[in-house]
Amino acid sequence: MTKYTYRADGVKWKKLFGDLETNYLDGFQYKSTYLIESWNGQGTFIPDPNEIPEMKLRIIPTSEGYYDALLNHYIYNYTDHLGNVRLSYTDTNKDGVIQPRQYDITQCGRILCNTIWLPGEIVESNTYYPFGLLHNYMATTQNAYQYKYNGKELQETGMYDYGARFYMPDIGRWGVIDPKGAEFPAWSPYNYSLNNPIRFVDPDGMAPNDIVFINNRGVEVHRIKSDTQFKTYIQASTNASSNPAQSTAGWKSVPxxxxxxxxxxxxxxxxxxxxxxxxxxxxxxxxxxxxxxxxxxxxxxxxxxxxxxxxxxxxxxxxxxxxxxxxxxxxxxxxxxxxxxxxxxxxxxxxxxxxxxxxxxxxxxxxxxxxxxxxxxxxxxxxxxxxxxxxxxxxxxxxxxxxxxxxxxxxxxxxxxxxxxxxxxxxxxxxxxxxxx
Structure with missing residues (x-):
């Protein structure tokens, strides 16, 4: 069972799945963390069956992806025109070459040579069916970052959290009706993006609202509900956040x-x-x-x-x-x-x-x-x-x-x-x- 806690304004700030807790703070994430999650894969790790996970800062959002505070790695996300995270990678050894999956290096002394296995630098590779179901999912290392389809967070239930509603990619439908569905009588209140996910993105699970973020490719990537304001935000620089749902740094309002x-x-x-x-x-x-x-x-x-x-x-x-x-x-x-x-x-x-x-x-x-x-x-x-x-x-x-x-x-x-x-x-x-x- 997953339990969620929200602020008075509806913003999620805590998730509890079993004994694993995640705290959300304007894009930063603190997570229940076990010692094995910081293990570099070398030697032998013997887990403590009585270990209690410790809350640690894990995710710091950046314009290119995120910084994994536990592993001390900058992770770069490659996203497509719909905001889907297709590839996450890092350069652990700073050699300018991205190593897929595990690889080995040989270290030789005066007498013997030892082969050491290192984890791959492709953190995750995602391929999606049109409505968001993962196809040939590949994760090569431990990954605390779970933002994938449309840049939304994948839950333990297999659904995506869009803010107003949870979305089920396996059937291409929302879990509950559209809170503004009465304004669109011609459409099912459970439909996703007018049944056209190749062209449209539903930024928050609600009918069209009034504060909109559009990236430099002309793709709407986020909306904020407002009954009184009509605003459009664009990326003011190349360093602007790629996911304004997490951080609006580098975005500006235009007339x-x-x-x-x-x-x-x-x-x-x-x-x-x-x-x-x-x-x-x-x-x-x-x-x-x-x-x-x-x-x-x-x-x-x-x-x-x-x-x-x-x-x-x-x-x-x-x-x-x-x-x-x-x-x-x-x-x-x-x-x-x-x-x-x-x-x-x-x-x-x-x-x-x-x-x-x-x-x-x-x-x-x-x-x-x-x-x-x-x-x-x-x-x-x-x-x-x-x-x-x-x-x-x-x-x-x-x-x-x-x-x-x-x-x-x-x-x-x-x-x-x-x-x-x-x-x-x-x-x-x-x-x-x-x-x-």
């Missing part, structure tokens, strides 16, 4: 887009909840765009595929997420009709060398996050239209013409009133309210 009220060209009311579904992705992709620009890491090219100098891109004003949202409403009704290329960045008949530089493949279906990544950069490229000049010596000068001009040039189809419509939507937008979502 959310406003709610667009009306689409002038079609005379539609676009203020409903369906039009806000991509707001967190819009905020994240715009935030990452501005962050790259301001740090001199934004790589833009001309429509012909030639690089635009960093000196020119750093002079671009920050991009407004509400302007990006207005473009998505103009181009695709914000994806409400089923279009995933919400900025229409990869439409047939409008291909150029520029787009391959922005991670697009001609003719390939484009997701919402990839559409926003490429679309914001295409929009910026369009802002240099009419601002490129060459002097008599052949020196090329690039001058950004402003976001309004960029919107005008983004209208590849020549739609009448395109720029006016987009700018009007931006200007008439309103700050979001809980009822908008």
């Amino acid at each position: 959310m887009p406003n709610t667009i009220q009306h689409r002038p060209q079609s005379n539609e009311d676009v203020s409903g909840a369906a039009y806000q579904e991509n707001d967190y992705q819009i905020a994240a992709r715009t935030g990452y765009f501005n962050q790259a620009k301001n740090s001199g890491q934004l790589n833009l090219v001309t429509e012909g595929g030639n690089p635009i100098p960093t000196e020119a891109t750093k002079d671009i004003p920050d991009l407004d997420p509400t302007l990006v949202k207005a473009v998505t409403v103009q181009e695709s009704n914000a994806g409400t009709t089923g279009i995933t290329d919400i900025m229409q960045a990869n439409v047939p008949g409008d291909w150029s060398k520029m787009k391959s530089s922005y991670q697009l493949t001609k003719g390939e279906k484009t997701s919402e996050t990839n559409s926003l990544y490429a679309g914001t950069r295409v929009l910026a490229t369009k802002g240099f239209k009419g601002g490129v000049s060459v002097d008599k010596s052949g020196k090329v000068t690039y001058k950004f013409q402003g976001w309004a001009k960029a919107v005008e040039a983004y209208n590849g189809g020549g739609t009448a009133g395109y720029q006016k419509s987009v700018l009007q939507m931006q200007q008439e937008s309103k700050k979001p309210k809980p009822s908008d979502y």
